[in-house]
Amino acid sequence: MTNAPIYDAAKARITALVSGADPLTPVPATPGWSVKDVVAHLAGGLRDFADGRFDGVESGEWGERQVRDRRDNTLQDAFAEWDENLVRAAELFDTPMGPVLVSEVVAHEHDLRSALGVPGDRGGVEVRAALVRPLQQLDRRLRENDVPALRISLEHGDRVLGHGEPAGTLRTTSFELLRAIGGRRSADQIKALDWDGDPDVWISSLALSGRHRAEPFEE
Numbered sequence: 001m002t003n004a005p006i007y008d009a010a011k012a013r014i015t016a017l018v019s020g021a022d023p024l025t026p027v028p029a030t031p032g033w034s035v036k037d038v039v040a041h042l043a044g045g046l047r048d049f050a051d052g053r054f055d056g057v058e059s060g061e062w063g064e065r066q067v068r069d070r071r072d073n074t075l076q077d078a079f080a081e082w083d084e085n086l087v088r089a090a091e092l093f094d095t096p097m098g099p100v101l102v103s104e105v106v107a108h109e110h111d112l113r114s115a116l117g118v119p120g121d122r123g124g125v126e127v128r129a130a131l132v133r134p135l136q137q138l139d140r141r142l143r144e145n146d147v148p149a150l151r152i153s154l155e156h157g158d159r160v161l162g163h164g165e166p167a168g169t170l171r172t173t174s175f176e177l178l179r180a181i182g183g184r185r186s187a188d189q190i191k192a193l194d195w196d197g198d199p200d201v202w203i204s205s206l207a208l209s210g211r212h213r214a215e216p217f218e219e
Contacts, residue, residue, distance in 0.1 A: 003098030004090070006129050010105040011086070013120065014039070014112060015079065021116055023075040029111035029184050029217065033067060036078060038108050040070040043082035045104060049097060050089040060210065099133035106130035107182050110175075114219040122175035128156065131174055134181050134208055135161065141205050150202050152177065168197020179219075183209035186216045 023036035030038060044066030048054065054062065070078065092098060106126050113120050121127070135152075142149065142162030149162030151169040154177065160166050171194040172180070180190045190206060191199045206212075 002093070003102050003129075004093040006102050006126055007093065007098075007105050010102075010109050010126060011042075011082070014042075014105070014109050017109075017112055017116065017118060018075070025115055027111050027115040029114055029219070030108075035112060035115065036073075036075045037067045037071075038112055039075060039078040039082065040073060041066045042105060042108055043078050043085055044070060046082065046085040046089050046101070049092060049101060050085060099129070099136075102126075103130040103133050103178075103182075107178065107184075110179070110219070111184075119219075123155065123173070127174045127178055131178055134178065135159065137208055138181060138205065141208075142202075145205065147205050148201060150197075168195060168199075168201065170195055170199075170202075179217075181206050181208045183207070183211065183213055184217055184219075185213055187212040189213075189216050 018035050018039065021035055023034060025035045027033050027035060027038050030041075033041070041063050045063065048062070048066065070081075073081075089101070092101060107130060110120065110122075139161040141147070147162060148167035149160055149164050151158055151160050151166035153169055153171040154174050156174070170177075176185075176193065179185050180193070187203055187207075190203060190212065193199075203212075
């Protein structure tokens, strides 16, 4: 599957999932945000992707700004804007930005599923597609910072990230890896995964969002 169909399918699942939910339901995976806020972020984020506006990404202010600016909007407003911005961003799906958009929407789908107690498919092509860009980022981070290479063993095969022979192995599922490097797991949770080697060698590199979750998060 290419990026656009994967994104569209995730958007459709999110729409069906939250349409009957209380928009103000807290989403523990994204502390301080409600169901409505997550959808507003997806809508606003897509506009920022289309406009090439990425100020505040490193600090976390990027998403907070989108939510704050739309705080008074309804869930219906958020979905209407999402539809509009999807048209605006359509050309991005066939560029290197496409996997970024897929990773974003799939991660937030599972945030919402966790909040609403409706688990989805954690082993399908969508989750694997959502890992494409994060794994590229992790590989580059290990190389640029001279961190020893790491073998990651997932249910569909192994991959070595970084330069040279791997100094350790992390065995986990695609879903757990997506959540771990996406800021949905604490450092202790990540260290408790199935490792060969000292996880402290790689733990800081695995925080692609800049930081691990402060408290454990189970879903």
